[in-house]
Amino acid sequence: AQSVAQPEDQVNVAEGNPLTVKCTYSVSGNPYLFWYVQYPNRGLQFLLKYITGDNLVKGSYGFEAEFNKSQTSFHLKKPSALVSDSALYFCAVVGGGNKLTFGTGTQLKVEL
């Protein structure tokens, strides 16, 4: 069965600094990987996905993610964090039956 691990419950970063939110995965076959963001009291919103091709995927709001097959990782990155980026971020992988399996989430806090 597929699984996703987000090793950090919370990530703190100063505004203007680069940010990284980590994700590792386990799946048989080729991975389909996703990042979602959840703002307080809202549903999740799709950020970006990796299906195949270029290992660096660009998504919404200036976010990007790097797929690394040898390390089975799909870390979310942004060159310059904003206070408005503060939210809960979920990594997810598609496995059997085309169903998404989500990680436990990482709370990102961007401070002035």
Place this chain on the structure above:
Amino acid sequence: NAGVTQTPKFRVLKTGQSMTLLCAQDMNHEYMYWYRQDPGMGLRLIHYSVGEGTTAKGEVPDGYNVSRLKKQNFLLGLESAAPSQTSVYFCASDDRAGELFFGEGSRLTVL
């Protein structure tokens, strides 16, 4: 364009009571899902549907039932609510694997 709409947004139940959560989507999506979100556990799939008239069990189906009588609607039922079902429930839909559209959530408290 409403997207995915969940009703009700909040509900308090007593143990043993029943209720139904309604999810409606206006994007003509084939796939619909019900998740529950609990602190430290991420989102867990309860049931899902790959088309009108179909349903299937997800990761945590016990204590829940679902129906998809119309393509745009996906109902989640609790026949006899338990405190362990206190959670935030999210409905989602998509037309291909992965890019899910989520509702705003339904917060359920079972006393």
